[in-house]
Amino acid sequence: MWNPKATERGNSRSVIRELFAYGETLRRTAGEDAVADLSLGNPATPPPPAVTEAFRTLLATEDPLTLHGYTAAEGDPVVRASIAAALSRRYATEIGAEHLFLTAGAAPALTAVFFALTEAPGDEFIALAPYFPEYSVFATVAGGVLRVCPCDPVTLLPDTDALASLIGERTRGVIVNSPNNPSGVVYDRVTLARIAACLTARSREIGHSIYLISDEPYRELVYGAAEVPYVPSLYPETVVCYSFSKSYSLPGDRIGYVLTPPTCPRAAELLRAVAGAARTLGHVCAPALMQRVVGAVPDARPDIAFYDRNRRALMQALSDLGYAYVTPEGAFYLLLRAPGGDAVAFSDRAKREGLLIVPCDGFGLPGFVRLAYCVAPAVIRRAVTILERIRQDLQ
Numbered sequence: 001m002w003n004p005k006a007t008e009r010g011n012s013r014s015v016i017r018e019l020f021a022y023g024e025t026l027r028r029t030a031g032e033d034a035v036a037d038l039s040l041g042n043p044a045t046p047p048p049p050a051v052t053e054a055f056r057t058l059l060a061t062e063d064p065l066t067l068h069g070y071t072a073a074e075g076d077p078v079v080r081a082s083i084a085a086a087l088s089r090r091y092a093t094e095i096g097a098e099h100l101f102l103t104a105g106a107a108p109a110l111t112a113v114f115f116a117l118t119e120a121p122g123d124e125f126i127a128l129a130p131y132f133p134e135y136s137v138f139a140t141v142a143g144g145v146l147r148v149c150p151c152d153p154v155t156l157l158p159d160t161d162a163l164a165s166l167i168g169e170r171t172r173g174v175i176v177n178s179p180n181n182p183s184g185v186v187y188d189r190v191t192l193a194r195i196a197a198c199l200t201a202r203s204r205e206i207g208h209s210i211y212l213i214s215d216e217p218y219r220e221l222v223y224g225a226a227e228v229p230y231v232p233s234l235y236p237e238t239v240v241c242y243s244f245s246k247s248y249s250l251p252g253d254r255i256g257y258v259l260t261p262p263t264c265p266r267a268a269e270l271l272r273a274v275a276g277a278a279r280t281l282g283h284v285c286a287p288a289l290m291q292r293v294v295g296a297v298p299d300a301r302p303d304i305a306f307y308d309r310n311r312r313a314l315m316q317a318l319s320d321l322g323y324a325y326v327t328p329e330g331a332f333y334l335l336l337r338a339p340g341g342d343a344v345a346f347s348d349r350a351k352r353e354g355l356l357i358v359p360c361d362g363f364g365l366p367g368f369v370r371l372a373y374c375v376a377p378a379v380i381r382r383a384v385t386i387l388e389r390i391r392q393d394l395q
């Protein structure tokens with residue numbers, strides 16, 4: 001009749017999407033105040049002013065035929081050159097337009113990279129727990145298999161001994177996501193260097209490259225002194241998958257890129273494989289208007305103070321209420337240790353009160369729930385009121 005795997009995936013929405021859809025219905029039937037939706041990473045702060053201004057200017061001044069027309073499959077060369085120049089300035093390196101393939105966000109970037117790196121069905125990719133659950137879909141679609149490397153239970157950083165033992169003949173790539181969804185942990189230079197040393201040693205032993213796939217939608221979202229190193233400077237065979245969704249507050253408008261940096265041996269050839277994979281998957285010509293917008297303001301930055309205020313308010317309230325949580329250094333997610341240890345039960349309990357938080361079992365981290373604090377401050381206040389009520393009930 002039709003593809004049973006596709007049907008299965010269509011029927012089984014992610015837990016996050018499930019909660020978000022539930023929240024939308026509740027909002028419609030019971031009103032805005034009945035819901036505190038901390039399920040989805042959907043920024044409730046507008047795009048940086050420079051981004052909004054770029055939209056206006058482009059719409060007012062550009063020929064609409066060019067503005068909305070097809071671009072080259074890999075993206076407009078002028079836009080790619082502009083992003084490449086911005087990255088080169090930022091990382092003191094020499095990235096060119098030929099190293100970039102523009103995509104409709106990080107999801108198609110990752111899908112294309114998994115697909116390009118899979119040589120034969122059954123090839124393996126390793127995600128470092130806790131990890132974005134869609135990696136498993138992306139790897140499977142490419143014909144690959146996703147394996148999961150556990151993390152240290154306290155720091156939530158990857159266990160590199162476990163990583164070394166998971167790497168085998170079939171390993172094609174390891175995915176790093178820092179700042180991390182769902183933990184908010186930022187991998188420091190030492191951690192990345194440890195991962196790099198592990199991959200270098202193991203690729204020598206197994207006799208072929210292991211790529212580091214750096215998934216970076218939250219690169220710009222860091223608090224305090226946390227540093228997000230440029231990963232290719234620590235491990236040359238890195239492919240970067242970037243998204244403007246979170247940093248430019250426009251996740252619905254879909255724009256991002258794959259970068260095969262010049263540090264990567266045969267970087268241009270690898271980019272052609274990514275282009276071929278994207279073509280196979282139907283991901284060509286990222287939205288043209290969005291390409292022009294990010295090309296016009298490649299250095300725009302998010303309003304980090306907005307997220308930081310929410311982060312601090314939430315942490316203070318959780319401490320006051322006696323909840324255990326992980327202090328986030330980046331992204332806009334906070335991990336709460338589920339009282340009683342059952343994250344699904346705790347998420348269900350919260351859902352009955354209208355608080356939507358995501359159990360992290362599917363992220364490879366049972367026992368925790370994820371709170372997306374990229375919401376309006378009033379939603380944080382509502383969430384705290386509900387958490388207070390639940391806490392009283394639990395005592």
Ligand code: PLP
Pocket residue numbers: 041104105106107108132177181215217243244245251255256
């Ligand atoms: N990777 C991670 C870690 C994410 O959290 C997300 C989205 O939340 C994505 C990739 C997908 O990003 P995009 O919306 O740009 O496709």
